[in-house]
Amino acid sequence: DAEITQSPRHKITETGRQVTLACHQTWNHNNMFWYRQDLGHGLRLIHYSYGVHDTNKGEVSDGYSVSRSNTEDLPLTLESAASSQTSVYFCASSESFGLPGELFFGEGSRLTVL
Amino acid sequence: DAKTTQPPSMDCAEGRAANLPCNHSTISGNEYVYWYRQIHSQGPQYIIHGLKNNETNEMASLIITEDRKSSTLILPHATLRDTAVYYCIVANSGYALNFGKGTSLLVTP
Numbered sequence: 001d002a003e004i005t006q007s008p009r010h011k012i013t014e015t016g017r018q019v020t021l022a023c024h025q026t027w028n029h030n031n032m033f034w035y036r037q038d039l040g041h042g043l044r045l046i047h048y049s050y051g052v053h054d055t056n057k058g059e060v061s062d063g064y065s066v067s068r069s070n071t072e073d074l075p076l077t078l079e080s081a082a083s084s085q086t087s088v089y090f091c092a093s094s095e096s097f098g099l100p101g102e103l104f105f106g107e108g109s110r111l112t113v114l
Numbered sequence: 115d116a117k118t119t120q121p122p123s124m125d126c127a128e129g130r131a132a133n134l135p136c137n138h139s140t141i142s143g144n145e146y147v148y149w150y151r152q153i154h155s156q157g158p159q160y161i162i163h164g165l166k167n168n169e170t171n172e173m174a175s176l177i178i179t180e181d182r183k184s185s186t187l188i189l190p191h192a193t194l195r196d197t198a199v200y201y202c203i204v205a206n207s208g209y210a211l212n213f214g215k216g217t218s219l220l221v222t223p
Contacts, residue, residue: 033210042201043158043213058210090157103150103211105157 003027006091006106014114019078021109023091031094032074033103034058034066036087043090049074081113118202123218126196132189134217136202139183145206147178149187150213151198158201158213161187192221 004025013019023032033048035058045058047066055066063085065077078085091106119137126132138147149161162169162176164185169176175188189196201216 031210035213040215042215045210045212048210056210059212088155092157102160102163103158105159107157108155 004091004093004104004106006089006109008109009107010110012112012114013081015081015083017081019081019111019113021076021078021089021091021111023074023076023106024072025091025093025104026072027093027095027104028071029093029095029104030071032068033092033094034064034074034076035090035092036060036085037090037108038087046076046089047074078111081111083113085111086113087111118204118214120200120202120214120217122215123220125220125222126189126192128194128221128223129191132192132196132219132221134187134189134200134202134219135184136186137184138202138204141182141204145204147176147182147185148203148205148211149174149176150201150203150211151196152201152216153195153198161200192219194221194223197221 007022030051034046035043037043044060046064049055049068052068089109092103094103146163146165148163150158152158161173164176164178178185199216199218201213203211205211
């Protein structure tokens with residue numbers, strides 16, 4: 001079955017370290033998204049991509065970067081982790097731009113920055 | 115994207131219908147209404163979406179008012195497993211979805 005997977009599921013790191021969260025989907029979806037979820041804030045959009053080599057900033061993109069070199073993967077990088085980036089991160093994908101339809105979410109990656 | 119307003123929390127007795135309201139008074143003509151839910155700490159799950167007409171699937175029904183300024187998600191026979199946060203989102207098709215804080219639905223025995 002097609003799926004979307006995130007790794008690692010849990011990570012603890014130190015302030016200033018570079019961290020990369022992986023997201024891999026096997027649906028061949030063009031659209032991929034990264035969200036973070038914090039208590040009291042709901043889900044907030046970090047970055048998104050509508051296809052290979054396309055990336056766009058979301059609501060809370062500062063301190064994060066993404067790159068899309070193939071259809072299946074959209075890794076999220078924290079260049080220099082900060083305690084404020086302690087959060088649960090969700091990756092999602094959907095079919096092509098212009099088609100109404102559902103977002104498929106991964107199970108989440110819980111990141112703790114000490 | 116149009117903004118949405120949802121009550122922060124609601125209760126519903128098990129077996130009864132749960133009616134979750136959403137106000138989206140600034141919705142534009144080509145924007146869809148989407149509903150998702152998030153159970154505990156899992157990733158959000160798609161429920162249903164619609165443009166103008168009412169929609170029904172195996173999970174729920176979506177009732178959109180004629181002026182499209184509000185909608186109601188109906189879970190016809192709520193179970194304890196329907197306890198979750200429900201998000202109403204308005205967006206153009208295919209665009210990134212902006213989730214708000216949603217409605218926390220508690221289904222009680």
